[in-house]
Amino acid sequence: MSSLAEKGFSISKNALFSVFMNRAGRLLGRPFKVVLVLNEVANKLADKKSGDNKFKQLLDVMLTVVRLVKSYVSGAYRQIETQTILSGLGVLLYTLSPIDLVPDFIPVVGFLDDLSLMSWFVGSFQEEITRFREWEQTHAAEANEATKDVPAAVAVDTTKATPAVAELGHS
Template identity: 30%
Template sequence: MRLNRKKILDFFKKSESRATLILNDKSKASNTIKDALGKAITNKGELEGVWGKMVLLFGVAKDYVNGDYTEIPKRSIVAILGGLIYFLSPLDVVPDFVPILGFIDDIFILNLVYKQVIKDLEKYKAWKDAQIKFIDNVDGSATT
């Protein structure tokens, strides 16, 4: 099966447009992320090749919407949320219920988004690691 890249990218652009609107409503954005995470966990086996990337995308999206991490350009968070919206849609270019092939277009989009925002994700990961170290240090010093 050959993927129609133009069709996939056109569908993704629509997902990014929806992401721009959803970002204006913290509750909708949070629910979208939660729903996409639930779908990802349910289908983790089929997403094994992109699982680590997805965890990072979910993390930055969640932290951005919660207001914990805002040091990411708006265009990057729109692309990330757009990718999650695309992933969440069961009727995208290759419907998710098609055995074996259902997530091929989703994986393509998620990899594309990851590559687009990789520098922003590296900064986020450094920030997140620093947060964890800080909490570990606070917890460690509280017990000694």
């Protein structure tokens, strides 16, 4: 059986995902809309958290990706390739959409393709996510400003230790 990351890689090559990548490209030029989408994604991810298992760790890292895209759009963090931001935003849009390869209304299985794609993204862009987390640690005031629109339920305390990306089993 293939790993989540391998399944996510397969999804990333699917024509349906290219629709989300195109949408991400159009959306990136509209910061206000990006913030709205990021808030929706953060709310969806927050509803799926449970326990301290690898899925929770993956979702925690994806919340970091929400903050990363938000910091990029606000201009606070630009030490990353635009293509990486587009891929991250494409994954977040795919996660948000109820219409994907396995519809989200199917219990458990409906979220598995989302988790697979997230797993692929985290594994592929592990260094960039780690670099952003380090930047967040040293630029807490700017990071707090970038996350001010995130609902309190999903605003992440950047002073609290979060699982290392390598702990997700993608290295």
